Amino acid sequence: MIKHALNVTREADFAAWYQAVISEADLAEESGVRGCMVIRPWGYGIWERIQRLLDDRIKATGHENCYFPLFIPLSYFEKEAEHVDGFAKEMAVVTHHRLVQKDGKLVPDPEAKLEEPLVVRPTSETVIGAAFSRWVQSWRDLPVLINQWANVVRWEMRTRMFLRTSEFLWQEGHTAHASEAEAREETLKMLEVYRSFAEDCLAMPVVAGEKPENERFPGAVSTYSIEAMMQDGKALQAGTSHFLGTTFSSAQNIRFQNAEGELELAQTTSWGVSTRMIGGVIMVHGDDDGLRVPPRIAPWQIVIVPMLRDQPEDQAIVDYCKNLQQQLSVLSVFGEPVRALLDLRPAKAATKRWGWVKKGAPIVIEVGGRDVAGANVSVIRRDRLYREDGKLDSAIVAQAQFVDEATQMLESIQHALHSQARERMDANITRGITDFADLEKAFDGAKPGWVEVNWSKPGGAELDKVVERLKALKLTFRNVPGDAAAAEGACIFTGAPAVERILVARAY
Amino acid sequence: MIKHALNVTREADFAAWYQAVISEADLAEESGVRGCMVIRPWGYGIWERIQRLLDDRIKATGHENCYFPLFIPLSYFEKEAEHVDGFAKEMAVVTHHRLVQKDGKLVPDPEAKLEEPLVVRPTSETVIGAAFSRWVQSWRDLPVLINQWANVVRWEMRTRMFLRTSEFLWQEGHTAHASEAEAREETLKMLEVYRSFAEDCLAMPVVAGEKPENERFPGAVSTYSIEAMMQDGKALQAGTSHFLGTTFSSAQNIRFQNAEGELELAQTTSWGVSTRMIGGVIMVHGDDDGLRVPPRIAPWQIVIVPMLRDQPEDQAIVDYCKNLQQQLSVLSVFGEPVRALLDLRPAKAATKRWGWVKKGAPIVIEVGGRDVAGANVSVIRRDRLYREDGKLDSAIVAQAQFVDEATQMLESIQHALHSQARERMDANITRGITDFADLEKAFDGAKPGWVEVNWSKPGGAELDKVVERLKALKLTFRNVPGDAAAAEGACIFTGAPAVERILVARAY
Structure with a gap:
C-alpha cells in the first residue's frame, strides 16, 4: 500500500x-x-x-x-x-479618507467623511x-x-x-x-x-x-x-x-x-x-501526493535536487547539476525556453524531493555522487509517481539521454494530464435520462458527475420553479453545450417539446 | 519657424x-x-x-x-x-460591506458595518x-x-x-x-x-x-x-x-x-x-511635439503607416507593408524581438503620422505608391524630427537598407535619448557654492537645476530648522549622491565641518 x-x-x-x-x-x-x-x-x-x-x-x-x-x-x-x-x-x-487617534485607538476621522461613498470595484x-x-x-x-x-x-x-x-x-x-x-x-x-x-x-x-x-x-x-x-x-x-x-x-x-x-x-x-x-x-x-501542475503553467518545469552530504564530493555534484541546468535552459518547449531550477536551499534532499512532488513540479531530477560517476540522473515524472509495486518510480537515465528527451517528456506530461482529465469528464456525463426521478437518482452517489438533459428552455416564473426544484437537490444548471446533439423528445422539467440540451450538476 | x-x-x-x-x-x-x-x-x-x-x-x-x-x-x-x-x-x-436602497438612493447599509474598519493598503x-x-x-x-x-x-x-x-x-x-x-x-x-x-x-x-x-x-x-x-x-x-x-x-x-x-x-x-x-x-x-519613448520601453518601436487613397493600388501598398512588418518582426534588439505595428485604422495617413509622433513611437515608417514602386520607405526618427531648415525630416531609404539598419537605429535612438538627458543633467548640477545667499541666488531663474553642497549632516531639531529655511525657498533635500566627491570645508547651513555632500532642488 x-x-x-x-x-x-x-x-x-x-x-x-x-x-x-x-x-x-x-x-x-x-x-x-x-x-x-x-x-x-x-x-x-x-x-x-x-x-x-x-x-x-x-x-x-x-x-x-x-x-x-x-x-x-x-x-x-x-x-x-x-x-x-x-x-x-x-x-x-x-466612506472616509483619513484616520485619527481617539482614546488611544485609530478610528476613521469623522471630519474626513466622503461626500459620495466609493465602492471597491466588484x-x-x-x-x-x-x-x-x-x-x-x-x-x-x-x-x-x-x-x-x-x-x-x-x-x-x-x-x-x-x-x-x-x-x-x-x-x-x-x-x-x-x-x-x-x-x-x-x-x-x-x-x-x-x-x-x-x-x-x-x-x-x-x-x-x-x-x-x-x-x-x-x-x-x-x-x-x-x-x-x-x-x-x-x-x-x-x-x-x-x-x-x-x-x-x-x-x-x-x-x-x-x-x-x-x-x-x-x-x-x-x-x-x-x-x-x-x-x-x-x-x-491534484492527487493524494499534492498538486500536479501542467508543464505549460508550471513556474519551474524541471527541478534539479542535488543529494549533498557535507562531503568534499558535494562540489562536483553541484557543478554537474549546474551544467545540467544550463543544458536544459537552452532547450525550447511549447514555444518558450525550458524553465529548469537548481534547488540549492539548505535542506535534506528527501525533504526537497517531497516538497517538489507536493508542489507538482512536472519533473524532479535527483543527482547523487553515483549519478555523477555514471553520467546519469534519477528522474521522477510527476504524472507517474509510483511503480506497479507501489514504490516511487525514480528512473536512472543517462544524463545525455534525459537532456535529449526532456522537452518530449514535458509535452508527454502535458498531454497525459489532459487525457486523464478528458477521459474522466467524458465518462462522467450521463445522457439519456428522460424523467426527473431518474435525474434525482443520478445524483445519489458520492461522486455523481453531470447529467445532460433535454429541456424546453422555459423562462421567467416557469424557469424559477424548475430552478427551485433543482436547488432542493443542491443542483444547478451549468450551460447549454455549444457542441451538444440536437434536442429530442420532451423537456424533463416541463414536458413540453425539448429545444436544446442543458447540463445539470452540483457546482462550486 | x-x-x-x-x-x-x-x-x-x-x-x-x-x-x-x-x-x-x-x-x-x-x-x-x-x-x-x-x-x-x-x-x-x-x-x-x-x-x-x-x-x-x-x-x-x-x-x-x-x-x-x-x-x-x-x-x-x-x-x-x-x-x-x-x-x-x-x-x-x-467601513461597510453592503449597500441598500434608501429613499431611491444607494447608501452604505447601516446593518453591514464592519466590526473593525479596513484600510486600503497605502x-x-x-x-x-x-x-x-x-x-x-x-x-x-x-x-x-x-x-x-x-x-x-x-x-x-x-x-x-x-x-x-x-x-x-x-x-x-x-x-x-x-x-x-x-x-x-x-x-x-x-x-x-x-x-x-x-x-x-x-x-x-x-x-x-x-x-x-x-x-x-x-x-x-x-x-x-x-x-x-x-x-x-x-x-x-x-x-x-x-x-x-x-x-x-x-x-x-x-x-x-x-x-x-x-x-x-x-x-x-x-x-x-x-x-x-x-x-x-x-x-x-518629451519635446514640443509630444512624448519620445525610449525604444526599450516603447510598446511599438516601429510603426508602419500605409498612405492609402481608396485606389486599387492600395492593396499593393498594404501587402508591401505587411511584408515589411514581417521582416522587422523576426529581428531582435535589446535581446527581444522587434515590436513593429502596421497601422491599418481607417484614418488619414497624416493624422496617423502625427498621432504616432505625439505618442513618441521611436520610428515611424510611411509607405505610399511611389515607395512601393521604388522599393523604398519613408523614415521618421522621433529623436531627429526636423531638418535644419525646420522641415519634417522624412528620409526616403531603400526598404532593404532600412531593414538592415533598423535594430541599429533603435539602439542609436535609445542611446541618443540617454545622452541628451545625461548632458542636460550634468550641465545643471551646480557645485562650489559655499554660502546660503549664493544658494538662494542659484534658484532665482526659471529653470534652476540642482545644487550640490557640503553639509555637516545635522539631525533632529537642528535639521528641522535647515529644512524650514529651504522650505521657505520651495527647496528640498534630495539625497547624498553615492558617488559624490568627499566633503570639504564648512557646512553651508550650520558652519560646522562638512561630512558629506547633499543635493538641494525643487522637486515634484
Missing part, C-alpha cells in the same frame, strides 16, 4: 484534501484579513504563467490593456438597476462604460477592444481559497461595437479563447456553452461559460463571456454616429477569468 | 505642456473618480514594458512574486506608531510583516525575498496624473534577513537595480544616494532614492529603497532561531517604484 505525501486523500474528504494541497504545495494561506488570502510564490507563479499565456491570446485577438480606477462612485451604479441588484449585497464601501462595466462614452463618437472609433488585469472585491460570507475570496485577481475584457452581430461574434470569440486556453494550457477539459436566463450576469443579454469537472464530480465555472447588448451603453451613454450620420447606442461585451482557475487546476489535476 | 504638434511649449508653460503630452499622446485621462486616472493603452503599454524589464531584474536577483491582501485591518497599523503617523492622513477606509509593510512572522522560524528560513505588483491608495489632496494620484500602480519588494549587514547589502543592491534600470531601460539618468533623516520612509532606519532631473530643472524621486532595521520585525514579531539556538529579530527592507516613473519619462524625454 502506498504511503502518500498528504495526510488526507481525495476519497476520504475532498474538501479537506483541497485545503491540504493548498497548504502543502505552498500555494496560498489565510491572511488574517477576513476572506482574503496570501498567494504564495508557487501559487502566484502559476498565476503569472496563466497571465502571460492568456494575455498573449487576448492581445493576438486585437485587444489592448488599460487600467481603470479601483474605486467607483455610487452614482455610477445607480444608473443600472439590474446590475446594482446583482452586486449591492457584497460591496466593500469606502467588476468594472460602469466605470469602463463611462470611459467608453468619452472615447466613442463615431463609427470610426469602433470597435473599442480593451482588457485589464486587476483585483476586484466581492464581500463573500463563506470563502474558500482560490474559489471564493473577498478579493481576487482577474482579467476583465470590455468591448464596444457598432452592431449586435459584431458584439455577439466577439462574445463567442472570447469564449473560444477561454475554451482553447483551458484545454491547451491548463490541460483542463471544459464544456463551453450558454448559461440559462437565471444564471446570467446582472445586466447581460446572454452569458456564456466554460465549465470544468472537478474530481469530486462537481462543476466549476472557470470563465464567462457576456453579450451585454445596450444595457450599459444606455446607462453610461455610449453613443456613436453611424456611417449614415444617425446616433446609435453601441453594443458591448465583457468577459473574464480569475484566480479561481487555480482552484480548478488543483481539483482537476 | 517650426510649427510643433502640441499647442503649448515646454518653455511657455511646463505644467500645461505636461498635461498636453498626456492627453495628446493618449497616455491617460481623468477618470471622473476623484484623484484617480484611467491609464490608456499607450500609457499602460509603457507600464507593461517597465514591468516586464524590471520584473526580470527583480527575479534575477533572487526575488519571487507573491500577492497580499488589498485590505489591512486598523489593528495592524496600531502596532507601529511612526509608520501610522506617516500614512494616517491619507488612508481610504472601508503600502504593505504591516500585512507582509504579519506573513513573514508566520514564515520565519529558523535562520534556515532566511532570507525571505518577496515582491508584489499591486495597486495602492494614498488619498492625495492635490493630484497630478502619474506623479501623484490617489490610486497608483507599483511594485513593492519586501525582504527579511538574519543580519543587519545582509539587509543593508540588499537595500543597496535594489537601489542599484533601480539605478541601472532607469539608465539602461528608461534612458533616464539618475543620482542614487541616501535621503537625509527628514525624508526617510516612516519607520525606516535608512532610506535611499534615485532622483531624476526633469526638463524644468526640478527633481523627481523615481524609486526608493529602505533599510527598516527591526522596526517592522518588532511590530509584527518576525523572530528566528539563529544557528546558536537564540531567538533574534529579523532585519527587513522594502523598496518600490511606481507609475510615477512614466511621469519622469514624459518630463525627461
Whole structure:
C-alpha cells in the first residue's frame, strides 16, 4: 500500500484534501484579513504563467490593456438597476479618507467623511462604460477592444481559497461595437479563447456553452461559460463571456454616429477569468501526493535536487547539476525556453524531493555522487509517481539521454494530464435520462458527475420553479453545450417539446 | 519657424505642456473618480514594458512574486506608531460591506458595518510583516525575498496624473534577513537595480544616494532614492529603497532561531517604484511635439503607416507593408524581438503620422505608391524630427537598407535619448557654492537645476530648522549622491565641518 505525501486523500474528504494541497504545495494561506488570502510564490507563479499565456491570446485577438480606477462612485451604479441588484449585497464601501487617534485607538476621522461613498470595484462595466462614452463618437472609433488585469472585491460570507475570496485577481475584457452581430461574434470569440486556453494550457477539459436566463450576469443579454469537472464530480465555472447588448451603453451613454450620420447606442461585451482557475487546476489535476501542475503553467518545469552530504564530493555534484541546468535552459518547449531550477536551499534532499512532488513540479531530477560517476540522473515524472509495486518510480537515465528527451517528456506530461482529465469528464456525463426521478437518482452517489438533459428552455416564473426544484437537490444548471446533439423528445422539467440540451450538476 | 504638434511649449508653460503630452499622446485621462486616472493603452503599454524589464531584474536577483491582501485591518497599523503617523492622513477606509436602497438612493447599509474598519493598503509593510512572522522560524528560513505588483491608495489632496494620484500602480519588494549587514547589502543592491534600470531601460539618468533623516520612509532606519532631473530643472524621486532595521520585525514579531539556538529579530527592507516613473519619462524625454519613448520601453518601436487613397493600388501598398512588418518582426534588439505595428485604422495617413509622433513611437515608417514602386520607405526618427531648415525630416531609404539598419537605429535612438538627458543633467548640477545667499541666488531663474553642497549632516531639531529655511525657498533635500566627491570645508547651513555632500532642488 502506498504511503502518500498528504495526510488526507481525495476519497476520504475532498474538501479537506483541497485545503491540504493548498497548504502543502505552498500555494496560498489565510491572511488574517477576513476572506482574503496570501498567494504564495508557487501559487502566484502559476498565476503569472496563466497571465502571460492568456494575455498573449487576448492581445493576438486585437485587444489592448488599460487600467481603470479601483474605486467607483455610487452614482455610477445607480444608473443600472439590474446590475446594482446583482452586486449591492457584497460591496466593500469606502466612506472616509483619513484616520485619527481617539482614546488611544485609530478610528476613521469623522471630519474626513466622503461626500459620495466609493465602492471597491466588484467588476468594472460602469466605470469602463463611462470611459467608453468619452472615447466613442463615431463609427470610426469602433470597435473599442480593451482588457485589464486587476483585483476586484466581492464581500463573500463563506470563502474558500482560490474559489471564493473577498478579493481576487482577474482579467476583465470590455468591448464596444457598432452592431449586435459584431458584439455577439466577439462574445463567442472570447469564449473560444477561454475554451482553447483551458484545454491547451491548463490541460483542463471544459464544456463551453450558454448559461440559462437565471444564471446570467446582472445586466447581460446572454452569458456564456466554460465549465470544468472537478474530481469530486462537481462543476466549476472557470470563465464567462457576456453579450451585454445596450444595457450599459444606455446607462453610461455610449453613443456613436453611424456611417449614415444617425446616433446609435453601441453594443458591448465583457468577459473574464480569475484566480479561481487555480482552484480548478488543483481539483482537476491534484492527487493524494499534492498538486500536479501542467508543464505549460508550471513556474519551474524541471527541478534539479542535488543529494549533498557535507562531503568534499558535494562540489562536483553541484557543478554537474549546474551544467545540467544550463543544458536544459537552452532547450525550447511549447514555444518558450525550458524553465529548469537548481534547488540549492539548505535542506535534506528527501525533504526537497517531497516538497517538489507536493508542489507538482512536472519533473524532479535527483543527482547523487553515483549519478555523477555514471553520467546519469534519477528522474521522477510527476504524472507517474509510483511503480506497479507501489514504490516511487525514480528512473536512472543517462544524463545525455534525459537532456535529449526532456522537452518530449514535458509535452508527454502535458498531454497525459489532459487525457486523464478528458477521459474522466467524458465518462462522467450521463445522457439519456428522460424523467426527473431518474435525474434525482443520478445524483445519489458520492461522486455523481453531470447529467445532460433535454429541456424546453422555459423562462421567467416557469424557469424559477424548475430552478427551485433543482436547488432542493443542491443542483444547478451549468450551460447549454455549444457542441451538444440536437434536442429530442420532451423537456424533463416541463414536458413540453425539448429545444436544446442543458447540463445539470452540483457546482462550486 | 517650426510649427510643433502640441499647442503649448515646454518653455511657455511646463505644467500645461505636461498635461498636453498626456492627453495628446493618449497616455491617460481623468477618470471622473476623484484623484484617480484611467491609464490608456499607450500609457499602460509603457507600464507593461517597465514591468516586464524590471520584473526580470527583480527575479534575477533572487526575488519571487507573491500577492497580499488589498485590505489591512486598523489593528495592524496600531502596532507601529511612526509608520501610522506617516500614512494616517491619507488612508481610504472601508467601513461597510453592503449597500441598500434608501429613499431611491444607494447608501452604505447601516446593518453591514464592519466590526473593525479596513484600510486600503497605502503600502504593505504591516500585512507582509504579519506573513513573514508566520514564515520565519529558523535562520534556515532566511532570507525571505518577496515582491508584489499591486495597486495602492494614498488619498492625495492635490493630484497630478502619474506623479501623484490617489490610486497608483507599483511594485513593492519586501525582504527579511538574519543580519543587519545582509539587509543593508540588499537595500543597496535594489537601489542599484533601480539605478541601472532607469539608465539602461528608461534612458533616464539618475543620482542614487541616501535621503537625509527628514525624508526617510516612516519607520525606516535608512532610506535611499534615485532622483531624476526633469526638463524644468526640478527633481523627481523615481524609486526608493529602505533599510527598516527591526522596526517592522518588532511590530509584527518576525523572530528566528539563529544557528546558536537564540531567538533574534529579523532585519527587513522594502523598496518600490511606481507609475510615477512614466511621469519622469514624459518630463525627461518629451519635446514640443509630444512624448519620445525610449525604444526599450516603447510598446511599438516601429510603426508602419500605409498612405492609402481608396485606389486599387492600395492593396499593393498594404501587402508591401505587411511584408515589411514581417521582416522587422523576426529581428531582435535589446535581446527581444522587434515590436513593429502596421497601422491599418481607417484614418488619414497624416493624422496617423502625427498621432504616432505625439505618442513618441521611436520610428515611424510611411509607405505610399511611389515607395512601393521604388522599393523604398519613408523614415521618421522621433529623436531627429526636423531638418535644419525646420522641415519634417522624412528620409526616403531603400526598404532593404532600412531593414538592415533598423535594430541599429533603435539602439542609436535609445542611446541618443540617454545622452541628451545625461548632458542636460550634468550641465545643471551646480557645485562650489559655499554660502546660503549664493544658494538662494542659484534658484532665482526659471529653470534652476540642482545644487550640490557640503553639509555637516545635522539631525533632529537642528535639521528641522535647515529644512524650514529651504522650505521657505520651495527647496528640498534630495539625497547624498553615492558617488559624490568627499566633503570639504564648512557646512553651508550650520558652519560646522562638512561630512558629506547633499543635493538641494525643487522637486515634484
